[in-house]
Amino acid sequence: MNERSTLKIDEKGHLRIGGADALDLAARFGTPLYVMDEQYIRDMCAAYRTAIEEEYGGNGLVLYASKAFCCTAVYKIVQSEGVGADVVSGGELYTARRAGFPAEKIYLHGNNKLRRELEEAADYGVTVVADAYSELDMLDEICAEKGKILNVLLRVNPGVEAHTHHYIQTAKTDSKFGFSVEGGAAMDFARYALQKKHIALQGFHSHIGSQIFELHSFRLAADKLLSFMADVKNTLGFEAAQLNLGGGFGIWYTDEDAVQSVSDYAAGLKSILREVKEQAAAKGLRAPFLLVEPGRSVVGEAGVTLYTVGAVKDIPGVKKYAAVDGGMFANPRYALYQAKYTAVLAGRAREKATERVSIAGKCCESGDIVCADVQLPPARRGDILAVLSTGAYNYSMASNYNRNLVPPVVLVKDGQADYIVKPQSYEDLVRNDAVPARLR
Numbered sequence: 001m002n003e004r005s006t007l008k009i010d011e012k013g014h015l016r017i018g019g020a021d022a023l024d025l026a027a028r029f030g031t032p033l034y035v036m037d038e039q040y041i042r043d044m045c046a047a048y049r050t051a052i053e054e055e056y057g058g059n060g061l062v063l064y065a066s067k068a069f070c071c072t073a074v075y076k077i078v079q080s081e082g083v084g085a086d087v088v089s090g091g092e093l094y095t096a097r098r099a100g101f102p103a104e105k106i107y108l109h110g111n112n113k114l115r116r117e118l119e120e121a122a123d124y125g126v127t128v129v130a131d132a133y134s135e136l137d138m139l140d141e142i143c144a145e146k147g148k149i150l151n152v153l154l155r156v157n158p159g160v161e162a163h164t165h166h167y168i169q170t171a172k173t174d175s176k177f178g179f180s181v182e183g184g185a186a187m188d189f190a191r192y193a194l195q196k197k198h199i200a201l202q203g204f205h206s207h208i209g210s211q212i213f214e215l216h217s218f219r220l221a222a223d224k225l226l227s228f229m230a231d232v233k234n235t236l237g238f239e240a241a242q243l244n245l246g247g248g249f250g251i252w253y254t255d256e257d258a259v260q261s262v263s264d265y266a267a268g269l270k271s272i273l274r275e276v277k278e279q280a281a282a283k284g285l286r287a288p289f290l291l292v293e294p295g296r297s298v299v300g301e302a303g304v305t306l307y308t309v310g311a312v313k314d315i316p317g318v319k320k321y322a323a324v325d326g327g328m329f330a331n332p333r334y335a336l337y338q339a340k341y342t343a344v345l346a347g348r349a350r351e352k353a354t355e356r357v358s359i360a361g362k363c364c365e366s367g368d369i370v371c372a373d374v375q376l377p378p379a380r381r382g383d384i385l386a387v388l389s390t391g392a393y394n395y396s397m398a399s400n401y402n403r404n405l406v407p408p409v410v411l412v413k414d415g416q417a418d419y420i421v422k423p424q425s426y427e428d429l430v431r432n433d434a435v436p437a438r439l440r
């Protein structure tokens with residue numbers, strides 16, 4: 001387990017998160033329950049921000065990729081740490097605005113933004129990361145109507161795709177995102193954007209993948225993007241002011257992943273920033289205003305989900321299942337891509353893990369597994385089970401499948417715990433149901 005000051009096992013063998021005993025949290029708030037450690041989120045934001053200050057003269061901005069975990073309180077936390085926000089829908093933009101997030105620190109993404117979303121972006125004055133010709137047309141039209149000029153980045157593909165410890169280089173990337181640098185598609189897209197009167201092109205964006213531990217792949221992508229920026233300068237006479245390298249820093253889920261401290265993340269970002277500075281100088285470019293968009297690494301390890309064990313089923317010679325009161329409605333990542341997690345019994349966390357079990361959810365799908373083949377002490381009905389590193393892409397991907405209630409989220413700091421997302425009720429489930437007159 002990746003123990004640290006705000007996530008540890010105490011002398012009673014209980015898991016403590018942000019100074020609170022996980023068993024007390026489960027008793028007070030019920031399960032399933034998402035628990036978020038405020039200090040970890042703050043420390044990660046501060047680490048990335050200071051890396052830019054120390055290594056890059058503050059000429060940049062960290063954008064928290066809020067798709068990882070989005071709610072009003074988290075925007076307030078990251079904003080107070082001097083971090084901006086990457087939003088990817090009108091809903092995320094609305095939440096960020098409601099939280100009082102300043103427009104100049106918001107970047108709107110998406111491979112198919114709706115006209116309505118672009119109008120909202122123009123109204124609020126955020127930067128748009130454009131990913132289609134039709135989007136540039138729509139945005140130019142909207143801004144002309146509103147008498148505005150909007151800052152825009154273009155999503156491009158440097159031909160580096162990275163996942164975990166592997167990366168590949170491709171000439172043409174098969175992806176719904178971005179325009180390839182190789183072959184000229186990105187250059188054509190830039191040429192087109194520069195003709196638009198109500199768009200102020202600021203630069204380029206790329207995102208090479210997620211859960212990446214191999215820093216070399218980020219440096220390689222930066223090299224390729226800076227070469228592209230030099231080509232754009234020579235060909236189109238446009239020198240980009242901004243470069244956004246996206247997110248993707250990997251986190252610890254199981255002992256197959258490296259344990260990284262907060263300062264390891266800062267050191268990793270610094271090495272990328274050094275590369276950007278050196279390559280920009282070598283290519284005769286001004287060092288661009290540099291953006292990065294970490295999501296998972298800011299909130300992932302800050303999150304723990306608490307469940308109560310229910311039915312335990314041993315299929316002799318096959319497998320043991322322990323079912324919990326959650327499932328794919330609260331964490332669909334196993335069902336989506338067989339994501340791996342570490343689980344502990346929150347009240348018996350020091351007990352020897354003698355059994356291999358799969359933690360099943362309560363949904364009517366055989367693929368509804370929370371985590372497969374984890375090592376645990378024998379789990380019994382009523383045990384509180386904690387699944388670690390669930391802060392990213394759990395709550396944000398939750399649904400009401402089988403009309404289960406999306407669990408609430410509590411934020412813990414110095415032993416104090418408060419809701420940041422309140423519990424749903426059955427009434428919430430039927431709130432938007434409508435019954436046509438002929439059915440009444």
Ligand SMILES: Cc1ncc(COP(=O)(O)O)c(C=O)c1O
Pocket residue numbers: 065068086109207209210211246247248249293294295296297392
């Ligand atoms: C454009 C973009 N930026 C940032 C991120 C955040 O990535 P991560 O959560 O891996 O840091 C993503 C994730 O999909 C993304 O698509």
